[in-house]
Every structure is written in structure tokens, then in C-alpha cells.
Amino acid sequence: MKNYIAIFKNLLEIANGRMGLIIQMFISSGLNNILSLLPPIATAGIVAMVTQNNFNGIWYYVVLYLIFYILYFGSLYWNYYTYTMLAHYYHMEVQKMLFDKVASNELIFSKFSKGKITDTCSDDIRYLVDVVDCVVKSSMTIIKLLIIIFIFMSYNIFVASIVLLLDILYLKMMNDNSYSVSKYYEGTRKYEDRIMDTLNQILNNLRQVKTLNIMPKLNKKLDRTRSSWRRQYNNKRKYMTLRYCVIPFIVYFGKILLYILLAYLVVNNQMTLDQLVLLVSYFEMTITCTDLMLDNLLDLSNYGVRVRRIKTILDYTPQKEIDFGDLDNDYINGRVEFKNVCFKIKDKKVLDKVSFKIYPNEINAIVGHSGSGKSTIINLLYRLSRVESGDIFIDNESIYNYSVLAYSSNVAGVYQRPFIFEMSIKDNLALVDSSFANQIEACKRVGIHEVIEALPKGYDTVIGDDEYLLSLGEKQLLVIARALLSRAEILLFDEVTSNIDPESTARILEVLIDLKVDHTIIVVTHKKEMMEIADRVVVIDKGRIVAKGMNETVYQKSELYRELRNRTFASVSTTSFE
Numbered sequence: 294m295k296n297y298i299a300i301f302k303n304l305l306e307i308a309n310g311r312m313g314l315i316i317q318m319f320i321s322s323g324l325n326n327i328l329s330l331l332p333p334i335a336t337a338g339i340v341a342m343v344t345q346n347n348f349n350g351i352w353y354y355v356v357l358y359l360i361f362y363i364l365y366f367g368s369l370y371w372n373y374y375t376y377t378m379l380a381h382y383y384h385m386e387v388q389k390m391l392f393d394k395v396a397s398n399e400l401i402f403s404k405f406s407k408g409k410i411t412d413t414c415s416d417d418i419r420y421l422v423d424v425v426d427c428v429v430k431s432s433m434t435i436i437k438l439l440i441i442i443f444i445f446m447s448y449n450i451f452v453a454s455i456v457l458l459l460d461i462l463y464l465k466m467m468n469d470n471s472y473s474v475s476k477y478y479e480g481t482r483k484y485e486d487r488i489m490d491t492l493n494q495i496l497n498n499l500r501q502v503k504t505l506n507i508m509p510k511l512n513k514k515l516d517r518t519r520s521s522w523r524r525q526y527n528n529k530r531k532y533m534t535l536r537y538c539v540i541p542f543i544v545y546f547g548k549i550l551l552y553i554l555l556a557y558l559v560v561n562n563q564m565t566l567d568q569l570v571l572l573v574s575y576f577e578m579t580i581t582c583t584d585l586m587l588d589n590l591l592d593l594s595n596y597g598v599r600v601r602r603i604k605t606i607l608d609y610t611p612q613k614e615i616d617f618g619d620l621d622n623d624y625i626n627g628r629v630e631f632k633n634v635c636f637k638i639k640d641k642k643v644l645d646k647v648s649f650k651i652y653p654n655e656i657n658a659i660v661g662h663s664g665s666g667k668s669t670i671i672n673l674l675y676r677l678s679r680v681e682s683g684d685i686f687i688d689n690e691s692i693y694n695y696s697v698l699a700y701s702s703n704v705a706g707v708y709q710r711p712f713i714f715e716m717s718i719k720d721n722l723a724l725v726d727s728s729f730a731n732q733i734e735a736c737k738r739v740g741i742h743e744v745i746e747a748l749p750k751g752y753d754t755v756i757g758d759d760e761y762l763l764s765l766g767e768k769q770l771l772v773i774a775r776a777l778l779s780r781a782e783i784l785l786f787d788e789v790t791s792n793i794d795p796e797s798t799a800r801i802l803e804v805l806i807d808l809k810v811d812h813t814i815i816v817v818t819h820k821k822e823m824m825e826i827a828d829r830v831v832v833i834d835k836g837r838i839v840a841k842g843m844n845e846t847v848y849q850k851s852e853l854y855r856e857l858r859n860r861t862f863a864s865v866s867t868t869s870f871e
Contacts, residue, residue: 296594297593300428301425303600303604308386314382318425321369321375322429324364324371326434326437333575337571338357341567344565379425388418391413391418394606398609405605406490408485411489412485412489421596421600421603424593424596430589431586434582434583438582438586445457445572448568449558452558455551459544459551462544464586466543470536470540474533475597477528477529477532482602617693617697618696620699621696622688627653627688628813629651629686629815630649630684631648631650633648634685636678636680643666644666644670644680646837647833647837649831652813653782653813654812656828658816658818658827660831660857661834666833667817671706674783675706703782703783704783705785706784707789708787709788713768715755717756718753718754722736732774735777735778736774740770741771748762765797767797770801773789782812783812784815785815786805786817787816787817788819805826825844840853
């Protein structure tokens, strides 16, 4: 019982609103269960009238039947209505909470797989309302069973004792079975998460999977997970078989003995025929109620798995949670400074006493070999993590002192892979600025406006993964336009030209040169063309700054920078596969 209470308590901790609806569910379900006890009284009354040859008296009980069922279905309608309202609340409210949690904690993926998070946000939340429903129905069914036992006691204590013992035995065996079923159900969900996580990775890299023909080997690897899932599922089915094919035999055997006893009492004139009909109806109701309650308790155990999955995600707190200040300064010049910044990932030093300055109205390039720490610098500027030691300043103010709103309106940028929601171009841009005039202005500035106008529906064209509407380079320009709409003074570009064709690369270079007039531009790059247009360069190697300063000065003094800038790269990287 403690386990069931804990599940309900966890639900209330996740979303503690709509208590009025929960109370209504208890009341409506309680009325519905009590009203379901009344029709057998009318049935017994009809039998009594028949045995007394009183046909006119039957109509009294027929009218009672009608009244009882009107009240019964009225209370059921009330219960269904409150269930629907509560389902709306849990689904929308908890899904929003989960989305906000994931969006604000990038490190959450180091704790939970994407498969688990996706499944929890889409599937688990659908069953939250059923936790309340199961608790309500189980509680009210217990009350109903107690009332039935008292009715039996009013007729015959010995019969009531048999009914009570049979019911307790049945409940005990089925409840123990529920725990086992729930245990193996949780096991199946764990391996389903792993399979779904692999599926997400396949979908995100479908072209590589196809061109490298690695699906057969992936399937072999997945077969081990599927085998583990099969063992968990088979164990669950074993206990389900016991639940529905073995344990019920006990109660039905007891049912036969009880009916023989009741028949004996009637034959010996210790009980009337109408009383026999009433008690048989109530015993059948006892079995039905017990089965219903046990099904609800089993469901509740399974739903408890879902509630725990939701709660563990919502309760997730990074080991080093980032606290932001309340500085709302929205008028900055865009001067950035790293001062003795150190940063570790899983105890591995990624940045070691990194210091450099970045100035407005310049293109500032951060270059280095793969794994040198370039993207980490960008991620720190996005405030996705907090430095181990040292400081990062914008206009001589720690970046962690700015409020979330002020910082997001001053720092924006674009990643290597252009990210566009599957909605119209206008709606994608409206996520940042709803002004259509501003959207057109931003698109004209990056040179994508005419391309959009030539699309079938212009700015109302829905863009997703369809590469035939916009090329990868054109999508990148669209994403740059979206970043411009944020009105940010500091724009970050992380390998934005690494996967696109030379023509699109040339266009982006022109855009960056134009944008530096009124922005601070920071680019992480390995492309020669991007390095050549930079005003200022920071060269990083194995987490340390090895050179920094004006472009040509660094070129003359740094052998590493000459190597990086003179190296020949393919126009389209092999990592462009989606």
C-alpha cells in the first residue's frame, strides 16, 4: 500500500494543481460505486414479488431500477468529465515542464538518453491522469467491498466470513503478482529506451548508415538489446499468465463451494429465494470489484514506472548548476575578454588558463586542430557551462551577471548544422521576431530574400529536411538571418561553412564582412577562406593559447597558424551526411 501512496504522492509533487478536480473524481467515483449496489436490491424485490404472485408490485421495483441507473450513469458522466479536464492539465502542463527542463539543461543528455527523454515527453505523460483514476477507483472499490461484506454479515456471519477470507486471499496473491509484473515491465522500458536511442541516432545519420552499409552490423548490436528486452518481457508474461490463468482458479473454486452453501441454506429454509438472488448478485459483484481493483493496482504499479521516469528528469540538477544574475543591461559595445579561463570535462582539462580579448567591429577567428578547445570557447560564451576558474567578461562585466533575457538579446549565433523547425519560413523567423518587415530586412541583408520569394509560397513555404527547397548553404543563410533578428551585438559562428558548397561559402564570407560593421563577430573555423577575412586571430592548441593578435602578425609569428591557414580542405566535408 505504501508503494501506491508513494506513486500518488510523486504525481502531486510533479504537478500539484487542479486539486478541485481530483476531489470531484473521488466524489463522483464514490457515488458511482455506491449507486452500483442498488440495482441488485430491485432485482431481489422483483423475485420476491414473483414468489408472492404480486405482479402489480413488480412495477415499483422496475421504476426503482430506472431511477438507480439514471443516477448511476449520471455519476459516471461526472467522473468522465473530470477525468477529461484533468487529462488536459497533466498532459499540457507536465509536457511543458519537461520541454523547459530539457531546453535549459544541455548537460541533461549526459544523464538521460535522447530515446528516454523523447519517449517520456510523448508517451509517459499520457498516463499521468490514469494514476489519479486508478487511485480513485481502487479507494472507492475498497469502500464498496466493505459495504458488501457488511451486507453479507447482516444475513449470515458464517457466509460473510467465507466471502471475506476468499477475497483477502485473492487480493494478497494478486497484489504480490502485481509487484513482479511491474518489476519486469520497468525492465522492458529500459531496453526499449536503448533501442529508441539507437533509432534516433540512425535517423540523424541516415545517409551515413546507408552509404557505409552499416545497418546489418547495427542490427547485430541491437539484437543483444532486443534479447535482453525479450527476457524481461517473457518474465512479465509469465507472471501475467499466473495472474489470469492460475490465481483466479482459487476464487472460482471457492465460489462453487459458497453457492453450494447458499443452496443448502435455502433448501433448509434458513434463507429465502430472494435473499439467495441478492447475495449471489453481491458475491458476483465482489469478484468483479476485486478484479477491477487488482487491475487498477497493477496499472498503478506500471504507471508508477512512468511517473518515476518523469520525476527523475524533472528533478535533474547538474552537478554544477549555473546561477545567472539580474543585470538587464541591453546596451553593450560587444568587447569580450577571457581571463585565465580553465575548464574540465569529466576531469579532463579542455582549457588551461586561456586569456584573450575580442573587439567590436572585427571578425575574430578562433582556430586550432580538432579537439583543441575551440568549440568549448563558443559553448562557454553561450553560457552552456560555467568555467572551473578564471573569468569571462563582456564590457568588463562577468557574463554570469547578466539576466537570461538580457544575455540572449546580446549574444546569438549559428552552429555548423543549420537548425530549422518544420514550419514555414515566416514562422521560423517569428520565433525570434514576429515583425514581417524585420524578417524581410534581415533576409535581404544576408542575401536570401530573393531565393525565398522564388519558392512556391514565398515566406509561407514550409521548410524542414527537404533539401530540394533550400540547399544547405541557403538554410545556413536563413539561420544567420534568424540570428540577426535577435538584435544581438555579439554573433558567434561555429564552423558555419564546413559543410557547404564554395558558392554558399563565398556568400557567407560577404555577409560576415558586412555584419562586422555593427557587430562583434566571433568565428570558429578550419576553412582557409574564413581565416583570410579575419581581422584578429586566436590560435589554440591542446587547450592553451599559442598565438593571438592581428591576422597577419599572427601569420608571420605562428608556425601552427601558417600550417592551419595554408592547409587545403575539401569544399564539402564528409561530415555533411545527415
